[in-house]
Amino acid sequence: MPSQNRAVIDERQITVFFDIDNTLYSTSAKISQAMGVKIHDYFVKLGLSDEEASDLHHKYYTQYGLALAGLVRHHGVGSYSPWSFSCQQCSFISTDPLDFDRNCDQALPLEEMISPNPIHRKLLEDIDRSQVRVWALTNAYKVHAERVLRILNLRDLVEGIVYCDYEAKDLTSKPEPAYYRKAMSLASVIDPSKCYFIDDNWRNVQAAQKIGWAHCVHFCERGLEHVEGGKLTEISLTAKANVDSKQEEQPDIKVISELEELRDVWPEIFKLS
Numbered sequence: 499m500p501s502q503n504r505a506v507i508d509e510r511q512i513t514v515f516f517d518i519d520n521t522l523y524s525t526s527a528k529i530s531q532a533m534g535v536k537i538h539d540y541f542v543k544l545g546l547s548d549e550e551a552s553d554l555h556h557k558y559y560t561q562y563g564l565a566l567a568g569l570v571r572h573h574g575v576g577s578y579s580p581w582s583f584s585c586q587q588c589s590f591i592s593t594d595p596l597d598f599d600r601n602c603d604q605a606l607p608l609e610e611m612i613s614p615n616p617i618h619r620k621l622l623e624d625i626d627r628s629q630v631r632v633w634a635l636t637n638a639y640k641v642h643a644e645r646v647l648r649i650l651n652l653r654d655l656v657e658g659i660v661y662c663d664y665e666a667k668d669l670t671s672k673p674e675p676a677y678y679r680k681a682m683s684l685a686s687v688i689d690p691s692k693c694y695f696i697d698d699n700w701r702n703v704q705a706a707q708k709i710g711w712a713h714c715v716h717f718c719e720r721g722l723e724h725v726e727g728g729k730l731t732e733i734s735l736t737a738k739a740n741v742d743s744k745q746e747e748q749p750d751i752k753v754i755s756e757l758e759e760l761r762d763v764w765p766e767i768f769k770l771s
Contacts, residue, residue, distance in 0.1 A: 512767055513687050514625070515635040515660070517697035518646050521717045522634075522757075523612045525698070525724045525733065532611070534725035536602040537565050543601075544573075552728055559727030563702070564637050564662060564671040566598050571669070595664040596639075603642035614651035621757055622655040626769045633685050634659045635695070637671045660684055672697070673705030694764060696757075699726075700735075703751055715763055716753045 516522060520530060534555075541551035558568025625632060632655060636643045640661040647653040660681040662671045670677045678693075687693060690710030697703050698717045707714045722733050735753065752763045761768055 512630045512692050512694055513633060513685050514630055514694040514764075514767060515633050515681060515685075515696075516656070517695075517699070517702070517717070518634050518636040518643055519638060520698040520719075520724065521696060522618060522646070522650055522652060523615070525719050525722045527611045529606065529608070529611055530725040531723075531730070532606055533602065534728050534730075536605055538728055540598060540601050541565075544569075556727035556729055562671060563673050563699075564669075565727070566595060566662075566664060567669050567671055569598070570595060595669075599639045599641060599664055603638055604645075608645060608649055612646070612649055614649070618757055619651055619655070621760065622652060624761075624768050626767060630767045631657050631685065633657055633681070635672070635681050635697075636660070637662045639664045658685060672699070672702040675705065675709050678706055678709050678711065694767065696754075696760070707751060712750075713764065714751050715760065716751055717755070717757070718753050719755050 523529075537555055538548075538551050541555055542548060546554065554568060555565050558565045558572075562568055562571070622632060634643060634647065634656050636659065638646075638661060640659065640663075643659050643661045644653065647656060647659075660677075662669070662677075670680065672678075678690075682688070682690065682693065691712040693706070693711040694713040694715075695703065695706045695711050696715040696717055697706075698719075700716055700718075703714045703716045716735075718735060719733050720735075723730055724733055725731075754760065754763060
């Protein structure tokens with residue numbers, strides 16, 4: 499636990515939270531597509547038909563921001579609870595949430611799909627660490643988060659990682675307000691207005707803004723294809739939101755397509771030239 503003095507010191511600083519997947523690397527790496535296939539196969543492995551797997555994958559991602567959250571909350575993952583839906587082909591298989599991680603996140607050949615970007619490393623190096631703290635905020639489990647940051651050669655530039663704890667009894671993830679409060683607690687931040695946040699998912703950014711995170715950026719690589727909730731779509735402001743067609747009317751949320759644009763959007767967090 500941080501001391502009271504440390505909390506006071508940290509509260510005078512800005513804390514920047516970077517999303518990891520499809521933000522610190524480009525969606526063009528097609529990791530979302532590969533992950534979509536792994537998650538679909540996992541649902542099928544549990545006894546679902548292809549159609550049921552697709553429907554529930556999309557439903558749970560849309561409802562909770564994380565497919566696993568639906569399995570935990572509605573299908574007794576990690577216990578011997580009965581399935582909460584009717585499916586003639588389904589036979590209950592008790593499974594550990596970490597089995598999901600091993601078969602989905604950890605099964606991705608990330609080393610073949612992403613690589614370090616010197617421009618991104620220089621961007622993080624140029625952040626003024628005397629005034630700014632840098633954290634990662636992800637819906638992935640810690641193993642995946644650490645692995646991606648290591649491959650990207652960014653782990654040493656990130657103070658801490660707020661990850662989705664697949665083993666937690668009360669599983670939370672973005673865009674649930676509790677997850678952002680968890681991030682503030684872990685980073686010893688009291689004032690939400692001092693939180694800076696960038697994410698490729700509009701709902702996640704909007705949720706952060708709603709709880710008072712005052713400096714939010716939507717990373718939107720328009721025109722590229724990606725998979726969310728098992729559905730392949732072309733990235734656009736409208737497609738990214740999927741919940742709020744008025745997002746372009748919200749000037750408090752900046753939209754960028756290259757991380758380098760943060761130098762113009764958040765000039766106060768960088769060292770003086």
